[in-house]
Amino acid sequence: MTGAIGVVGGVGPLAAAHFYQRLLQRSGADRDEDYPTVILIADRVPSRIAHLAGTGPSPVPVLVKVARRLVAAGAESIVIPSATTHAYREEIAAAGGVPVFNLLEETGRRLRERQYRHPLVLATESTIRLGLYERHLEDSIRAHYPSASEQHEVNGFIEAVKRGNDLEACRRKFAQWINEIAPRSGADSIVLGCTELPVINPSRTSHLPTVDTTDVLADAVLRAQRHRRVTKKFQHHLQSR
Template sequence: MKDAIGVIGGMGPLASQLFYKMITEHTAAECDQDHVPLLILSDVTMPDRTGAILDGKYDAPYNRLMEDAKFLEKYGCTAVVVTCNTAHFFMDMIEHELRIPFISMIRESAKEVASLHPGSVVAVLATDGTVKAGLYQRALEAEDLIPWVPDADIQKEVMYQIYDRIKKGLPCDKASWQKIEDACLEAGCSRVLLACTELSVIKNDEKLSDWYIDPMEILAKRVIEFSGKKYQ
């Protein structure tokens, strides 16, 4: 497939489906051929990324992501993206071994927030693995933003939404989400980054306000622009 963007997805499937929908709906197109060519690899058997980071056992997800990225590279993709924030911990190790660019959802999101809200306090709602690895904290600080991460009790609510609700095909627990939102407000956050693609599903399903910034939406925009298409 000529000039395709390679997408490593399946982490989880609902998020990958939403990403494809975002790209399709936001590409200015009058016919099929005007859309972005994508080669989507839904690797649902990918080992758990958060568990690997917390346990310090990186080999399984690292090797699988390397295999997937090389597969997409081999089949002519012009760039690769990953629809999982936590997986970026491993992709940061892998990208220098690829011959095609890796478009980082995390770096692009930090740049976008900095352009809209310079110097602001930004909440990071993410998996324990993403938080522990400091992926968004470092990216935000590099853009002169102030990251805020939840305390242990609120972080449990975030993990509950990700693993016990969305990954199990269940809707957002609204009472739990209200606790999360209240904590972000009390911390004085100007914006909230939904730094896990399962949380992107919640934003879409619950029609959350623009106070919540979805990194997957930002990545979709970058993919459209990288492909030489117009974002609408």
């Protein structure tokens, strides 16, 4: 995956903006010209949660349009900063005709690298019901999920971010909630599996390590960019011999 990075925004908008911010913050760049080239298009995408629940229109036409616009603008790879929207990843990839980063796969890789075997996955009900993360987990990794009442609270945090509520207040409440449920979860880590949740990722929790899927995705993009630079440098070296 190389060149300009196309970001599918609007899935939700704050999550996409947060991804772009984290991409910049984790890039290690210190000059304007050293930051990655990014094209972000935030269209008004219908709710993927409602569509997957059978209560809303398909987001595919808008997602396809965004993918094509990104490629037309020069994107050579596409990023979808939304776990639930990965239910439509194949349609987006087919429309754009360029590589699409896989947040779910990269999260599975991070869990494997850190040897977390019992992650508590906090995600939308659609992501959980479809088993989107499970498809990318090793057999030795067993995902845990909140109880029904806890999932209701997760939904509330996700919706609060989408509404643009006071994020600092949400972050404090989220930290307190995580610290309450972590000891009884039986988990060895917490996956912020809906990208609204990294927006209010607590700076500290007292019990379990956290896997921030926005950072996981940003790291995957930056790793691909570094690989591209090394490859180009090597090719230039061969050509100059």
